[in-house]
Amino acid sequence: MSKRAAILGAGYYAPEKVLTNKDIEKFLDTNDEWITSMTGMKERHLSEKGQPTSDLAVKAAENALKNSGVKKEEIDMVLVATVTGDYVWPSTANVVVNKLGINGVPSVDLSAACSGFLYGLTSARAFIESGIYKKILLIGAEEFTKVCDWTDRKTCVLFGDGAGAVVIGEAQNEEQGILSTYLGSDGSKVSYLMQPGGGTANPLSQEVLDKKMQFVYMEGKEVFKQAVIKMTASMEIAMEKAGVTAEQVDYFIFHQANKRIIDSIAQRFLVPEEKLIINIHKYANTSAATIPIALAEAMEEGKIKKGHLLGFSALGAGFTWGGAIVRI
Ligand SMILES: CC(C)(COP(=O)(O)OP(=O)(O)OC[C@H]1O[C@@H](n2cnc3c(N)ncnc32)[C@H](O)[C@@H]1OP(=O)(O)O)[C@@H](O)C(=O)NCCC(=O)NCCS
Structure with a gap:
């Protein structure tokens, strides 16, 4: 192998x-x-x-x-x-x-x-x-x-x-492993979600601080829409690449940005609530940390066990997006 x-x-x-x-x-x-x-x-x-x-x-x-x-x-x-x-x-x-x-x-x-x-x-x-x-x-x-x-x-x-x-x-055996990964990006939408000040486009200055450009800027509605579209597509492509169906996946961990985004994606694949790992109520959006926190916490609780098939997908500023199918 x-x-x-x-x-x-x-x-x-x-x-x-x-x-x-x-x-x-x-x-x-x-x-x-x-x-x-x-x-x-x-x-x-x-x-x-x-x-x-x-x-x-x-x-x-x-x-x-x-x-x-x-x-x-x-x-x-x-x-x-x-x-x-x-x-x-x-x-x-x-x-x-x-x-x-x-x-x-x-x-x-x-x-x-x-x-x-x-x-x-x-x-x-x-x-x-x-x-x-x-x-x-x-x-x-x-x-x-x-x-x-x-x-x-x-x-x-x-x-x-x-x-x-x-x-x-x-991988330590034939079953375990990262079965598929998929990534994408679209730089035409950087302005929808960004921290605009402090980089070389807008170096720190009194004006940048006065305009609060050192903080997160987001156009929520557009980000919401993109998150549903891209996270759904990423999950679908990752499953296709791994040759698995949504029914075969034991648990899905979608990026924890909004429970309504997670529910929309789950609905698309007819995933029942019990197959979703959700901890957004406790941690809110921790960006790049949401998937590994949810994974580690569910493993600690004994919910996710060795042999389980997992689906991940996320959307981030940029926009960037991705999906993966992993057997633990
Ligand atoms: C942030 C989010 C929940 C807002 O929902 P929305 O339907 O877009 O709501 P809007 O921003 O249009 O605001 C609707 C109303 O609620 C108000 N509102 C916004 N934030 C509020 C808050 N924290 N508390 C109370 N009211 C609030 C707005 O002022 C607005 O009031 P108005 O109609 O009187 O002007 C939603 O856009 C979202 O989740 N976006 C994606 C976020 C995300 O995923 N980010 C990270 C991606 S990696």
Whole structure:
């Protein structure tokens, strides 16, 4: 058998501090009823000042290593999917290898916003299946609450902080493995969802700060529409490439951006609620971290077990999108 990459284990971490919809009601013109009915979110985790994205990434990585029975010395590449890294540069992955005590190992960030984990999964798969590396630590880690305008009710209520990680290596049996991956992007819609200030298009200046361009900007309705279309298509293509049907998939983990988006996709494939892994009520949208957090949490709870067939799909700013079929 030629080499096939597989997820060997998963771990996650969310900061201790929890902000509920009721808490937000106290300082913003919004309410629990609106947020719950429009998004499915009830609470989100908030990182502290002085607790950068790399701290969450390292904790998730340590849990993933423990759960997969892989020693950190065996890791020969670290990939971090994030758009809310510690610094503009260098990469957060670079900080992570130092904090994990594995300096020398190649490390790099992937910037594909909410579909970053699937870009990472595909990249890790390619490195493993080509024989270049044997064990890769892939982490999705974000602190969106630090790049949100907490006076803008249209965006700030939607996001939370957290990290999820997986160890990817060679499949240990004939069944296990990443059976298919699919990625796509369309750069004509970058302006629908972005953090416009602070890069080279709009370098930090008083004007940029006054216009609040350092924060998340989103045209919600268009993003919603694209999310349903692209996540549905990505899931369909990934299933087709793997030669499996929706009935054969044990659990679907769709990017947790809005419960209504998840429900629309599930409806398209006639997926019953019990086959959906949903934790958006607890974490809100943690961008590149939603899929690995949901995976690790469901594995910890014993819901997802060895042998289960999983479907993933996500849409991120850009837009970027992707899907995957994985047997654990
Ligand atoms: C954000 C989202 C829930 C908003 O839903 P929507 O149907 O587009 O709602 P709108 O933004 O048009 O707002 C509808 C009304 O609710 C109000 N509103 C917006 N946010 C609110 C909030 N937090 N609390 C109370 N009211 C709010 C608006 O001001 C508007 O009021 P108006 O009609 O009086 O002007 C939805 O657009 C969405 O989920 N988009 C996709 C988000 C996403 O997936 N992002 C990440 C992708 S990776």
